[in-house]
Amino acid sequence: MTTDDTFLNVPDCVPARMVNEYCYCPRLAYLEWVQGEFMESADTAEGRFHHRVVDQEKGSLPAPAPDAESAGEPGTEETIHARSVWLSAVEENLTSRIDLLEGVAGMVTPVDYKHGVAPDLPAGAWETDRVQVCAQGLVLRANGFTTDGGVLYYVESKTRIDVAFDDTLVKRTRELTQSARRMAIDGRIPAPLTDSPKCVRCSLAPICLPDEVNLLAGGDTVTSDSDERVRRLMPARDDALPLYVQEQGARVGKSGEVFEAWLKDKKLGEARMFETSHIALMGNVQITTQAISEALDRGICVAYFSMGGWFKGLTHGPAHRNIMLRMAQYRAAFDPARSLALARGFVAAKIRNSRTMLMRNHAALNEDIPVTLAQLAQESLTADGEVSLLSIEAQAARIYFGAFSGMLKVRGAEADWPFDFNGRNRRPPRDAVNALLSFAYSLLSKDFTVLAQVIGFDPYLGFYHHPRYGRPSLGLDMMEEFRPLVADSVVITVINTGVLTAKDFVQRGTAIMLTPGGRKKFLQAYEGRLETLITHPIFGYRISYRRVLEVQLRLLGRVLTGELDEYPGFVTR
16 A cells, blocks of 8 residues: 555654664554554553653753753753653654653753663663664754763663664664654555564564464465464453343443442442453443443443344444554445455355354254355355355355254253244244344354454444444454354354253243343353364464454454455364
8 A cells, every 4th residue: 555545644753662663573663653553461561560650741851052062061050850751853753752851951861761671782772772762862952952872771670771872873763763754654564574583572463463464475275273383472362351231220330440230239240440341231221421431441342232132332432543444444345346355255154164063063964965055155255246145145044044953952851842943033033043043143243343343443334244324244244254153153052051941031922032041141151152262273273262253353454454365264174
């Protein structure tokens, strides 16, 4: 992409911290500065903790001496000790918030705080840190101050490293600054590092996906499900989980660092905020303004469902700053050829996973069914248009749901068994199995919609499902390949293991729905499925299904922005 087609407006000044990041990894600088990505890690949290003092503005910064010769002369000395000083220098294309300034009028020394210990290097510090403090020095000089060196203070080892602003370091700093600007102006994300140890400690590795992108861009083929083809640079499971509240008349509030659910004067439960991915409210459940405000500040969405489990919408904060991703999404969505290519992949993966589910779970599967589904999956990849693709998907669905009952095991007396299934029906579901399927699909749609919002997509604009008011079309697109593996699998499990019985359903007219108790048991089973570890069929590492959903969405983003040629559907074997 170029500025001509992205309308990218690059600031005149590069933050000194981004010069540091660019020196360390250009791709990291692009993700943070251009796309506005950030992800907390132990290292970033520790660094923020060590910066808590110097992040507070304190002390005054007098005007520099009228000329360099008078700096430090008797009678002109005024001690400087100022924290968190923000200055810019357009002529150097630099801006910086300086942790600490020490010195006397005109003659100053920038001090940059770093967590960790000073490295055992001839220069006494990493190049990335030296160019950052040199960038601060260039900003100070452009603002009339005299400075010939800075200090790097490594907090853990309590070490001060002097950095001289010699010609070599100044030249290197200016080169990196201009390279970072050209990278942003070009609007093209740099390629990932190759098998770099830097990626292991990088907080943005789960967003960057360096090894995954390199593998897919290289066109390698998969040889084994169990071989770990790339490094797993993310936790296998996500520590943050959803908070579900379904007690009618309940309210959600905040108290300190926790969200609390109350029913009148009875406390129903609580969840620590930093462990909450989003809040899901079922039916007539209220949430206080204070709780919503805190959730928005922390990037936590609030999802709303009807009493019957129909996903209605989201409350969320401002859209993710990665406007370039959304622009790429819009371009693809309004390009019939690109939309069709993506839709083919979604449908083919869904059909293949449906075939796998039947082969794994059906007691006496007709041998023609796997053959037919495999043929339909292949046909979907060459469908000549949306109408033919919809026809192929509908044919595969009829075959799949026609055999679905063979995956259900009768428990107890057959006459009392409530899970007879004679095909898909909905709006409203008219039997227990369809009620479970509809609820599972609603939950899965919610999860993809929340993830899409967090990652930076427009969740309401898809490629296969047409835009419709209030419909999260992208979430519906992405959930297609996971319907059998996640939603249908949970339904089959809760029926076959006896988790749910006839007592967990209530009939209202022709509609069947779960009772509050039944819904709670189903939610537990659904969340348990998302926490299940699975070997990724392409990358070979083991992560939870919840992580898989995120990885697949991020890979879609890499396709839309041009890093990958085609979307790699998630298909189990």
